[in-house]
Amino acid sequence: MGLQEVRLVDVISLRHEVLRPGQAVETCYFEGDDAETTRHYAWVEDGRVVSIATVMEVGRDFDGQTVPYQLRGMATDPAFSGRGIGSSFLQALHEAVNNSWWCNARAIAVRFYERNGLVTVGDAFDIPGIGPHYVMRTKKTAGS
Numbered sequence: 001m002g003l004q005e006v007r008l009v010d011v012i013s014l015r016h017e018v019l020r021p022g023q024a025v026e027t028c029y030f031e032g033d034d035a036e037t038t039r040h041y042a043w044v045e046d047g048r049v050v051s052i053a054t055v056m057e058v059g060r061d062f063d064g065q066t067v068p069y070q071l072r073g074m075a076t077d078p079a080f081s082g083r084g085i086g087s088s089f090l091q092a093l094h095e096a097v098n099n100s101w102w103c104n105a106r107a108i109a110v111r112f113y114e115r116n117g118l119v120t121v122g123d124a125f126d127i128p129g130i131g132p133h134y135v136m137r138t139k140k141t142a143g144s
């Protein structure tokens with residue numbers, strides 16, 4: 001049980017079910033998925049992938065400081081949601097990435113990310129077809 005690095009193919013079915021339900025499976029492939037620096041992760045319980053996330057080396061400037069990684073495609077299997085798996089997974093991801101990162105968080109997930117050490121930056125914006133989002137980043141620490 002725990003965090004594992006997996007292949008792109010291992011995250012597609014949960015991306016499809018949770019993040020792009022009813023849409024063509026092609027919509028589940030993101031730009032940068034195949035980049036050499038991209039890492040796909042899963043939280044695995046009894047051999048089953050129950051939560052997924054992808055970390056890309058996509059830097060973003062925040063007030064002159066570059067936050068070097070972007071978290072994308074985080075999703076928990078609905079049969080396992082609300083049990084703390086996403087939080088355990090995110091804490092393990094913080095350790096695996098070992099650097100600051102940012103993401104475009106769905107408004108419904110902001111509280112979840114805030115509880116796990118992220119802060120919103122700026123106002124809500126709309127991603128057509130998906131809904132309102134906030135840019136979030138890991139909290140600044142001394143030296144980051």
Ligand SMILES: CC(C)(COP(=O)(O)OP(=O)(O)OC[C@H]1O[C@@H](n2cnc3c(N)ncnc32)[C@H](O)[C@@H]1OP(=O)(O)O)[C@@H](O)C(=O)NCCC(=O)NCCS
Nearest residue numbers: 074075076081082083084085086087105106108109111112
């Ligand atoms: C957000 C998500 C990854 C959290 O995973 P999880 O394993 O349920 O996480 P936890 O059990 O540690 O925490 C659950 C928290 O997520 C919130 N949440 C957000 N969307 C949820 C959903 N669709 N179902 C259940 N809980 C959801 C819950 O309200 C809860 O927050 P709260 O305790 O502050 O009320 C998961 O709910 C999910 O996949 N949601 C749909 C896809 C999504 O929004 N992904 C993030 C894209 S930026």
